[in-house]
Amino acid sequence: MKFSLASLAAQALRGHKDWPEQWRSAEPKPAYDVIIIGAGGHGLATAYYMAKEHGVTNIAVLEKGWLGGGNTGRNTTIVRSNYLWPASEAIYGHAHALWPGLSQELNYNVMYSPRGVLMLAHNLHDEQTFRRHVYANRLAGIPNEWLTPEEAKDVCPILNIDPGIRYPVRGAAFQSTGGTARHDAVAWGYARGASARGVDIIQNCEVKAITRDASGAVSGVETSKGPISARKIGVVAAGHTSVVMAMAGLRMPLESYPLQALVSEPLKPVMPCVVMSNAVHAYMSQSDKGELVIGAGTDAYISYSQTGGPHIAVSTLEAIVEMFPITSRLKMLRNWGGIVDTTPDRSPILSKTPVPGLFVNCGWGTGGFKATPGSGHVFAHLVATGEPNAIAAPFSLDRFRTGALVNEAAAAAVAH
C-alpha cells in the first residue's frame, strides 16, 4: 500500500478501519543468505539498502525484543553532522544528505525537521573547540557558524544568556541544517521498506550462539526460535554488541554505559530549535506533541541496566532550569535509559572481523540516531560486497592496531 493524499482520504472516509499491516512479523526459515542481528534503525536500514541497492533480499533481521525497542526508541532524535575530522564529516554528512529525502524514499513520514542545532559554549575551552569545529565544517562544506550570546538568543528566545549564571553562555556553534526526526517512524519506515522487498523481520528471537564451520567461518546462529543458518552475519546490536561478539570468541574495543533521557509534560510551542550543552550534560528540543525532550549524561560505570542513576538526571535538570528558566516548575513525565556502546575514540566501528563472514556495525555511542540512514547504507555495501566503501573504510576495527583513530570526543556531545 502506498501512502498518498488519495489513500489517506479513502481511509478517512472508511473511519480508518482498513489500514493494513505496514510490515510482516515473520517466523524464521531454516536458512538465509544474510542474518542481521538487531532490528533497530541501523539494522533495519542495513537490510533495506541491501535489498534495494545490492539485490540481496533473502535476509533475516533478528530482534530479541521488539522492533525499534532499544536505543532507536530511547534517543533524543537529534540529527546533525558537525563533527571534526574528514572521516566523520564524510559518514555523518552522508547520513545527513539522506535525511531530507527519506520520507519520499520510504513513502513513510519520518517527520524530519531541520530546525537548527545550537551547541552552547560555557567556557573558553568550549569556545575554542567549537570555533575549530565551525572552521573545519565550513572547509568540508558543512554549514556551521559561530553565534554571539545575543545571536543565540535570537535563535532560541527562551535561552538564559545572563552572564552571571553558573554556566554562562559565551556563544554557540549553530548548524542551521541540523534538527530532529521521529525515531519510531525511522525504524517503522525502514522495516516497511525492507519487508516489502522480501526481508523477514523476526521479533522475540534472541541469538544464543554463533555457529562456525570447520574453516572457522560463520555458518549460522542458535536462537530462542531454533537454529538458522547463513554464510554472512551482520551484528548491529548497539549496547549488547560485546555480548553477541563474545559468542564468536571476539572481544571488542567497547564499553556499554546507560545514557538517560526525560520528557516533560506537553507545552505550547516554546522552542524552535535544538540546544545542546556538552559542558553541563544537557540538551533539549520540543517534540511535535509539545513535550520537551531532554537528554542527560551517562553513568560512570559499565552497565546493562537500561535505567541509570537518579543523580545523573538531577544534575542535568539543574542545568536545564538554569539555561531555560521557564522550565523551573515543569513536571517530568518519563525518565529512561538506553545502553550505549562507546569506543575509545568515540567513533563508530563498521568493519570486517577476524571471523570470516562476520561483520559488525557498532560503537555509535551516545549519538547513533543521526547516522541511521548513512550507517545502514554503507554497512549494506560492506556486508553485500565483503569490502568497505571509501566512507566506511576509516572505521575498521584495525584502526585500533594502526593507531589511525578518529577522535570525536568533543563532537560526541556527551562527556564520558
Added chain:
Amino acid sequence: MLLIRCPYCEMERPEVEFKYGGQAHLVRAPETATDEEWTDFLYFRDNLKGVHAERWRHASGCGRFFNALRNTVSDKFVVTYKAGEARPSSP
C-alpha cells in the same frame, strides 16, 4: 545512587565519592609485545553482562584504588576488595 563499601575506610559511602576505573586485573603488555597484544591491552575489554571485576577509586575519601565485583545487569555490588588481592570467587 549506589552505596559502595570502601575496603580501606570500611564504610559504605555514596557513589558520588568514587571514580570508576574500568576493568580490573588487566596486566600491562610487556615491552616485547606485538602490535596485536598491545592493542588488546590498550583498547579491548570484556564489557561483561553479568558479574564484572572492576577498579574503583575512593576519590573524595581515602583516595585509594580498590577492586570490586559488581553485577552489570542489576548494578548490585557483590563484594569490594583491596588492590593486589586475588579476585574472590563469586556466586
